[in-house]
Structure formats: C-alpha cells, structure tokens
Amino acid sequence: MSWWLAARSIDHVVLERGEVANTWRTERWPSLTLLTPNWQSRLPGFGYEGDDPDGFRTLPETIAFLERYAGLVSPPLRTHCRVTSVRRAADGYEVATAQGTWQCKAVVLATGGFNHAQRPKLSEAVPSGIAQLTPVQYRNPGSLEPGGVLVVGAAATGAQLADEVQRSGRPVTLAVGEHVRASRTYRGKDMQWWMDATGLNDERYDEVENLTRARSLPSFQLAGYPDRRNIDLNALTSLGVKLVGRLAGIRDGKAQFSGSLRNVCELADLKLNRLLSRIDQWAAENGVSTVDPAHRPEPTRVEASPPLGLDFERAGIRTIVWATGFRPDYSWLEVPVLDPKGNIRHDGGVVSEAPGLYVLGLTFLRRRKSSLIDGVGDDARDLSAHLAAHLGETRLGKAAGRL
Numbered sequence: 118m119s120w121w122l123a124a125r126s127i128d129h130v131v132l133e134r135g136e137v138a139n140t141w142r143t144e145r146w147p148s149l150t151l152l153t154p155n156w157q158s159r160l161p162g163f164g165y166e167g168d169d170p171d172g173f174r175t176l177p178e179t180i181a182f183l184e185r186y187a188g189l190v191s192p193p194l195r196t197h198c199r200v201t202s203v204r205r206a207a208d209g210y211e212v213a214t215a216q217g218t219w220q221c222k223a224v225v226l227a228t229g230g231f232n233h234a235q236r237p238k239l240s241e242a243v244p245s246g247i248a249q250l251t252p253v254q255y256r257n258p259g260s261l262e263p264g265g266v267l268v269v270g271a272a273a274t275g276a277q278l279a280d281e282v283q284r285s286g287r288p289v290t291l292a293v294g295e296h297v298r299a300s301r302t303y304r305g306k307d308m309q310w311w312m313d314a315t316g317l318n319d320e321r322y323d324e325v326e327n328l329t330r331a332r333s334l335p336s337f338q339l340a341g342y343p344d345r346r347n348i349d350l351n352a353l354t355s356l357g358v359k360l361v362g363r364l365a366g367i368r369d370g371k372a373q374f375s376g377s378l379r380n381v382c383e384l385a386d387l388k389l390n391r392l393l394s395r396i397d398q399w400a401a402e403n404g405v406s407t408v409d410p411a412h413r414p415e416p417t418r419v420e421a422s423p424p425l426g427l428d429f430e431r432a433g434i435r436t437i438v439w440a441t442g443f444r445p446d447y448s449w450l451e452v453p454v455l456d457p458k459g460n461i462r463h464d465g466g467v468v469s470e471a472p473g474l475y476v477l478g479l480t481f482l483r484r485r486k487s488s489l490i491d492g493v494g495d496d497a498r499d500l501s502a503h504l505a506a507h508l509g510e511t512r513l514g515k516a517a518g519r520l
C-alpha cells in the first residue's frame with residue numbers, strides 16, 4: 118500500500134508494532150515454509166529474481182525477502198509503534214499509538230487477517246493433564262509431551278503439523294471437518310501455477326456466487342516442501358496418521374467425533390475433481406500441453422467405521438493442537454464497523470460506513486488471491502485509487518465550504 122500511495126504522491130506513514138515481517142518473526146513455527154512457490158510472491162515493483170522460482174521460501178528466507186522489499190520501497194515507517202486505538206475525528210481519524218497520536222484523513226487497516234489462532238469453546242472441557250497449544254505456540258515436535266497428539270483441523274496448518282509430528286515418531290490422530298483437498302502438482306505443473314494461469318486466483322469478490330462462503334473456506338491442503346510431496350489425507354494416512362471426524366464434543370475425558378468423515382472426504386474429492394476438470398478444459402481451450410496427461414487422484418481412503426469417540430488416556434493422547442483457523446484482531450478499533458462475529462463490514466476493502474477507512478490482507482477481500490502475499494499488490498492498487506478519490510473529494514468538499 119505504501120508503494121501505491123507513494124506512486125500517487127499521497128503523504129502517509131506506516132505504523133508497525135514490531136519489526137518489518139513481524140508476523141513471520143514472532144507468530145509462525147520455525148519449520149514453516151511458504152506453500153506458494155517463490156515466483157508467486159510478487160509485490161508492487163518487485164518480482165522474483167533468484168534461480169529457484171519453483172522452490173518454496175523457508176521462514177528466515179521469507180523474513181529476508183520482506184526486509185529486502187522494505188529496503189526497496191523505503192516506506193515512511195515507524196517500527197515498535199503499536200496502534201492502541203483508531204477513532205473518528207472531526208476531519209477523519211485519530212490514531213493513538215505508543216509513540217503519540219496521529220490525525221489523518223484516511224486509515225488503511227493492514228494488520229493482517231490471521232492475528233489470533235482460534236481455540237474453540239469445547240477446549241475448556243479438555244482434561245487438565247493434556248497439553249493444549251495453537252499453531253502460534255507450536256515450535257516443533259521435540260517440544261511436545263512424549264506420546265500421542267490430536268491435531269484438530271485439516272486445512273493447510275493442521276495437515277502440515279500432522280505431517281511433521283507423525284514423521285517425528287509421535288502418533289497423530291487428525292480430526293477432519295470440511296476441508297479443501299489439493300495436489301501439489303497436477304500434470305507436471307504446480308497447483309499454484311494452474312490457479313494463476315487459469316485466472317482462478319484473480320477471480321473477483323463481486324464475481325463469485327456466494328462470497329460469504331468463499332471467504333470462510335479453509336485453505337488448500339498444501340505445503341511447500343523441497344520434495345513437493347502432497348499432504349492430503351491419503352498422504353497422511355500412508356504415514357500412519359489416524360483420521361477421525363470433526364471434533365464435536367468432549368465429555369468425561371472422552372472426545373466425541375462427528376459421523377460425517379466419509380461425507381466430508383467425498384465432498385473434498387468431488388470438489389478437487391471439479392477443479393481438475395476446469396483446469397483440463399482451460400488447458401484444452403488454450404492449447405497448453407503438458408508432459409503428464411490428465412488424471413484423477415485416488416479417492417480419499419476412509420476406514421469403514423471411523424471411531425466416533427476416543428478416550429484420551431487410553432489412546433495415549435498427551436497433546437492437542439488446535440489448528441482450527443485464525444482470526445483478525447480489531448480490539449483497538451473504536452469505529453463501529455464490526456458485525457456480530459467481529460468481522461469488518463466492507464465492500465472489497467472499502468469500509469463504506471466509515472469514509473476514509475480501508476482494510477487489506479483479508480481472505481477474498483477483492484480476489485481469491487487476496488490473502489496471499491501475491492494478492493496484496495492488486496488490492497492495494499485498487500484501494501489506493503479509491504483512497505485518492507476520497508481525499509480529492511475531501512479537498513473539494515472543503516473548497517466548496519469556503520465558497
């Protein structure tokens with residue numbers, strides 16, 4: 118956003134509570150690698166120039182990449198400047214920070230969509246002897262209690278952690294609800310290559326049939342490992358991970374699972390096959406030939422009668438990892454624009470109820486790719502145009518008032 122505001126000669130400041138790339142420095146587990154290939158972290162004025170475009174950045178590489186970008190853009194940046202409140206003021210907004218108060222005509226909330234790892238209410242019923250942690254607290258398998266691990270949630274984070282923990286020798290049980298199955302590669306090309314080339318990642322928020330649903334879908338079951346392996350449920354059960362249904366309750370030291378495991382897996386298979394058919398059709402229409410022919414993955418293997426309950430003690434479960442999603446944090450936002458679920462009401466990032474207020478970096482904000490590093494540039498371009506028009510209107514309004 119700073120790159121685009123500078124390009125439009127709009128005076129601005131960037132306030133950051135930590136250092137550049139703070140989220141990656143402080144809130145992610147050390148072994149995390151980006152699930153998006155190197156070429157797919159395009160930022161305004163900054164493409165990939167290395168010799169491994171199809172590789173995946175490690176956490177230190179991701180931090181270094183964002184530092185390099187900050188060096189290039191050289192934004193008017195204040196680090197260690199936590200915003201403690203944003204409220205309406207006569208001429209725009211008042212932003213209170215640890216380093217003083219700012220008055221401004223417009224505010225862009227670029228504080229991220231994944232600030233808090235969610236822990237469901239039923240976690241309160243977990244027996245006291247079992248350790249519980251979120252992906253933000255998780256470091257590595259060695260830091261877990263010896264014994265079995267229940268990972269709850271099978272989106273990218275849950276599937277990645279199940280893969281890592283099971284490989285370390287600790288037996289993993291994975292509670293699986295609705296999920297989005299994906300293959301790392303298809304017909305010899307990376308899935309993200311297809312999502313990009315077909316235009317699916319560019320699909321706009323005002324084009325999708327059900328935006329609320331699109332915004333709440335779990336992430337692809339993908340990881341960015343050097344061997345490009347899949348981490349779908351078949352890959353995980355091949356390692357020895359045990360699948361159970363969605364965690365529905367905990368009573369008397371026992372977990373209760375939904376009986377929908379087979380259904381959610383069939384649905385995920387169906388949707389993956391539909392996506393692959395769309396890709397095949399696009400490839401045929403655009404004359405894209407690939408080394409590997411079109412094929413369909415083996416359906417997800419689910420045991421005949423998956424267990425509906427599990428006694429934590431008998432099963433040797435010593436740790437639960439809540440990979441049940443992330444939420445943004447707006448505890449400091451004193452402008453009444455949140456819905457009952459705590460989400461900002463916005464139209465593609467424009468907070469219409471509060472002129473001059475914008476939000477960036479949320480899932481499907483303006484495009485399917487909006488919550489990816491690769492997506493922010495286009496969204497920031499669009500929103501900076503709106504913001505410039507807003508400032509123009511503000512100036513015109515003032516001039517009219519003087520006449």
Ligand SMILES: Cc1cc2nc3c(=O)[nH]c(=O)nc-3n(C[C@H](O)[C@H](O)[C@H](O)COP(=O)(O)OP(=O)(O)OC[C@H]3O[C@@H](n4cnc5c(N)ncnc54)[C@H](O)[C@@H]3O)c2cc1C
Pocket residue numbers: 132133134135136137138139140141145150151152153198199200201227228229230231274443449477478479488489490491
């Ligand atoms: C586990 C996980 C894995 C992911 N993997 C990928 C991936 O492989 N590829 C990909 O493209 N995307 C990935 N993402 C999404 C990725 O997080 C976003 O693409 C990217 O971080 C969005 O950048 P952002 O600047 O909007 O938000 P963030 O990176 O979260 O940055 C927000 C910044 O705001 C600061 N901040 C927050 N509150 C305040 C405050 N009150 N005052 C001042 N500063 C504040 C934070 O310190 C932080 O630096 C992943 C997300 C998660 C949760």
